[in-house]
Amino acid sequence: MSLKSIIYKKQHLTILNQLLLPFEKEFIDLENTEDAWDAIHKMQVRGAPAISIVGCLSLAVELRTKTFGSCEEQADYVCERLRYLVTARPTAVNMTDAAHVLSEMTRGLVTTSESVSTMRDKVITEIEKMWDEDINANHELSRHGADMLLEKSNGEPVTLLTHCNTGSLATAGYGTALGVVRALHERQKLEHVYFTETRPYNQGSRLTAFELIHDDIPATLVCDSMASALMQHKNLSAVIVGVDRIVTNGDVANKIGTYQLAIAAKYHNIPFYVAATEYSFDVSHRTGASIKIEEREPTEMTSVRGVRVAAPGVNCWNPAFDVTPAELITAVITEFGIFTPSQVEERLIEVQKLKHHHL
Numbered sequence: 193m194s195l196k197s198i199i200y201k202k203q204h205l206t207i208l209n210q211l212l213l214p215f216e217k218e219f220i221d222l223e224n225t226e227d228a229w230d231a232i233h234k235m236q237v238r239g240a241p242a243i244s245i246v247g248c249l250s251l252a253v254e255l256r257t258k259t260f261g262s263c264e265e266q267a268d269y270v271c272e273r274l275r276y277l278v279t280a281r282p283t284a285v286n287m288t289d290a291a292h293v294l295s296e297m298t299r300g301l302v303t304t305s306e307s308v309s310t311m312r313d314k315v316i317t318e319i320e321k322m323w324d325e326d327i328n329a330n331h332e333l334s335r336h337g338a339d340m341l342l343e344k345s346n347g348e349p350v351t352l353l354t355h356c357n358t359g360s361l362a363t364a365g366y367g368t369a370l371g372v373v374r375a376l377h378e379r380q381k382l383e384h385v386y387f388t389e390t391r392p393y394n395q396g397s398r399l400t401a402f403e404l405i406h407d408d409i410p411a412t413l414v415c416d417s418m419a420s421a422l423m424q425h426k427n428l429s430a431v432i433v434g435v436d437r438i439v440t441n442g443d444v445a446n447k448i449g450t451y452q453l454a455i456a457a458k459y460h461n462i463p464f465y466v467a468a469t470e471y472s473f474d475v476s477h478r479t480g481a482s483i484k485i486e487e488r489e490p491t492e493m494t495s496v497r498g499v500r501v502a503a504p505g506v507n508c509w510n511p512a513f514d515v516t517p518a519e520l521i522t523a524v525i526t527e528f529g530i531f532t533p534s535q536v537e538e539r540l541i542e543v544q545k546l547k548h549h550h551l
C-alpha cells in the first residue's frame with residue numbers, strides 16, 4: 193500500500209512533516225486554517241494537490257469548533273478563510289480552484305440551508321467528497337497513463353524518467369506521474385524508473401526516493417544535470433512529470449527543471465507526458481507567460497540541511513517553478529483520458545462543466 197501522509201478523522205487532521213523526511217517520520221496536528229497556512233508555507237506539506245486537500249480539510253476541522261449567528265456570517269467566514277489559504281503559495285492552481293468551487297457552493301447554501309449547523313455539515317461533506325474524488329481521480333489517470341504507455345510499448349515493460357515528487361506525499365493519495373509509475377509496477381510492467389534529485393529542494397532524492405523505497409519499486413536516482421546523458425545512454429520509453437497549473441493553450445507550470453527535461457526529451461525523440469487531475473486546469477490564463485512563479489529563499493541553494501555549500505556572499509536566483517511550452521508536451525494524462533496540448537482548450541470547457549457538478 194502506498195504511503196499515507198494525510199490522516200483525517202472528524203475534528204482531527206494530521207500530516208506527515210515532509211521537511212524532516214526521509215530522516216524522521218513525524219506527524220503534526222493541524223487544528224485550523226492558520227496551522228495549515230503555516231504548514232503549506234513552510235513546505236511541511238507540498239505538491240499542488242496535497243496543498244489544496246490539506247488547506248480544505250483544515251477548514252473542515254476548524255468549522256466544527258466555530259459558532260455563527262447566521263448562515264450568511266458563516267459563508268463570509270468560509271470564503272475569507274479560503275482566500276487566506278490561497279495566499280500560502282502562489283504557483284499551483286489547485287488551492288485557488290478548490291477555493292472557488294467551495295466559495296460558490298457555500299454562497300449557494302445560504303438561502304437553501306435550514307440552519308447554520310446543516311449548512312456547516314454540507315460544507316464539510318463537500319470538502320470530504322473532494323478528497324475522495326481526488327484520490328479516485330489519481331487512480332483513474334494512473335490507469336489511463338499505464339494503458340497508454342503499454343499500448344505504445346506493445347505490452348513490453350517500460351522505463352521512465354520522472355521529476356520532483358508527485359506521489360502520495362504530493363497528492364490526495366496514490367499520485368499523478370508517480371501514480372502512473374505505481375500502476376505500471378502493480379501490473380509488473382515497470383522495467384525501471386529513474387528520478388531526478390530535483391535541486392534545490394531535493395523533492396526527488398528525499399521524497400520520491402522515500403516513496404519508491406517504501407513501495408519497493410525498481411528505481412535509480414540521478415542528479416538533474418545527468419538527465420540528458422541518461423536520455424542518451426538508457427533506453428527511456430518516456431519522461432513523465434506532474435503539474436502545478438495547465439493553462440488554455442496547453443502550457444504547463446511545474447517544478448523548476450521540468451522545462452529543460454522537455455527540451456532534452458524533444459532532442460532525443462522521447463515522448464514527454466504531464467499527468468494531472470481536473471484541479472490543475474486554469475482557464476484564467478491564455479498562455480503560461482502570465483503564471484506567477486514563486487521565487488524562494490537563496491538558502492535553499494546555498495545550504496543543504498543547514499550546512500553551507502556555496503561561497504559566502506554569492507548572488508542567487510531561485511525560481512521554484514518553470515513553464516514548459518505546449519509544443520514540447522506529447523500528451524496530457526488526466527482522469528478523463530489522454531489528450532494533446534492543442535485539445536486542452538476544448539477539454540477545459542468540459543472540465544469546467546464537470547466542476548460545476550459540485551455546485
Ligand SMILES: CSC[C@@H](O)[C@@H](O)C(=O)COP(=O)(O)O
Nearest residue numbers: 238239240356358362434435447
Ligand atoms: C502532483 S504534484 C505536481 C507538482 O506540484 C510537483 O511536481 C511540484 O512541482 C511540487 O512542487 P513543490 O514546490 O514541492 O510544492
